[in-house]
Amino acid sequence: MKAIQVHEFGDADVLRYGDVPDPTAGPGQVVIKVAAIGVNPVDTYIRAGVHLIRPALPFIPGSDAAGTVLAVGDGVSGFKTGDRVYAAGSLGDAWGDCYAEQLLRRAEQLCPLPDNVSFAQGAAMGIPYGTAYRALMQRGAAKAGETVLVHGASGAVGTAALQIAASKGIAVIGTAGSERGLDLIREHGAGHALDHTKAGYLDAVADLTGGKGPDIILEMLANVNLVKDMEIAAKYGRIVVIGNRGPVEINAREAMMKDLDIIGIALPNTSADDMAAIHAALGKGLADGSLNPVIGKELPLAQAIEAHHAVLRPGAYGKIVLIP
Numbered sequence: 001m002k003a004i005q006v007h008e009f010g011d012a013d014v015l016r017y018g019d020v021p022d023p024t025a026g027p028g029q030v031v032i033k034v035a036a037i038g039v040n041p042v043d044t045y046i047r048a049g050v051h052l053i054r055p056a057l058p059f060i061p062g063s064d065a066a067g068t069v070l071a072v073g074d075g076v077s078g079f080k081t082g083d084r085v086y087a088a089g090s091l092g093d094a095w096g097d098c099y100a101e102q103l104l105r106r107a108e109q110l111c112p113l114p115d116n117v118s119f120a121q122g123a124a125m126g127i128p129y130g131t132a133y134r135a136l137m138q139r140g141a142a143k144a145g146e147t148v149l150v151h152g153a154s155g156a157v158g159t160a161a162l163q164i165a166a167s168k169g170i171a172v173i174g175t176a177g178s179e180r181g182l183d184l185i186r187e188h189g190a191g192h193a194l195d196h197t198k199a200g201y202l203d204a205v206a207d208l209t210g211g212k213g214p215d216i217i218l219e220m221l222a223n224v225n226l227v228k229d230m231e232i233a234a235k236y237g238r239i240v241v242i243g244n245r246g247p248v249e250i251n252a253r254e255a256m257m258k259d260l261d262i263i264g265i266a267l268p269n270t271s272a273d274d275m276a277a278i279h280a281a282l283g284k285g286l287a288d289g290s291l292n293p294v295i296g297k298e299l300p301l302a303q304a305i306e307a308h309h310a311v312l313r314p315g316a317y318g319k320i321v322l323i324p
């Protein structure tokens with residue numbers, strides 16, 4: 001089969017398109033014919049060798065994919081050839097193997113993909129929707145009637161968080177850095193859209209929340225925003241750090257004076273039970289149409305290098321996917 005491989009850590013041009021052996025399904029395993037692959041920022045950190053996850057070389061990158069079941073191993077009862085599925089989880093600790101025409105997973109790492117959802121949309125489910133649900137509903141413990149600020153709402157995790165919040169009766173303020181992104185987040189559940197490239201853009205948050213501040217902040221770039229988040233958060237607020245690209249200096253007194261919780265999340269830390277609960281909830285949202293992943297860009301698998309550049313560029317617009 002065709003696949004992208006990394007033979008050495010480095011810039012995007014270490015991504016090589018070529019031939020690798022087809023996977024075969026062992027006991028309890030399933031081979032998927034991949035129809036769409038999700039490109040996540042973490043794929044670029046792992047490829048560059050700057051992430052805690054450092055797979056043995058050479059490796060096939062990527063943690064998100066959707067497609068149809070091609071073959072099932074002994075002991076698999078829940079899936080049969082032709083079933084539409086998306087992957088949520090990895091075979092080992094390396095969170096990879098998805099940038100390929102076929103993918104091997106344990107049966108319990110697959111989720112059914114409803115007929116009303118495209119394969120490209122299925123490729124947005126594992127990391128972006130899994131992370132958004134984990135951050136908002138499990139770690140952030142959001143409740144109907146609360147207000148969440150999605151700080152960085154125009155990308156894959158942000159748009160997922162907007163839709164999940166809207167479906168749960170949680171009021172949303174979102175931020176984006178382009179006109180297109182601001183329009184997008186208004187369409188997908190943000191009652192108010194703020195431009196995070198404009199000076200003073202957070203000044204409006206107090207008025208928008210009746211002077212109280214957001215109960216929850218989902219933060220996509222904590223090294224830039226954590227200090228401001230602590231200033232604007234409501235008393236007893238929760239700030240969930242999803243994305244961070246460097247160190248930041250805070251005054252912990254701010255957290256003390258407001259009883260703030262600053263909560264980190266890393267999706268791979270999620271227990272199997274919590275992960276099952278996440279995907280059960282997401283599956284219902286896909287089926288009833290309240291969750292509708294936004295696909296901003298589709299590229300052929302052979303153009304993975306361009307996809308790695310695109311996923312780090314400003315002006316995010318939902319999800320970037322590769323098509324094998």
Ligand code: NAP
Nearest residue numbers: 041152153154155156157177181243265266267314315316
């Ligand atoms: P993405 O699609 O590239 O989106 C990035 C988002 O960050 C966009 O909305 C972007 O807005 C926004 N952003 C840019 N500058 C910002 C600023 N100054 N303040 C606030 N937001 C800003 O990436 P993603 O897949 O949604 O992931 C978002 C982040 O979460 C990444 O850092 C990723 O590595 C991380 N992540 C972590 C986990 C975890 O387990 N902790 C899981 C998934 C993702 P504009 O482009 O419109 O400016």
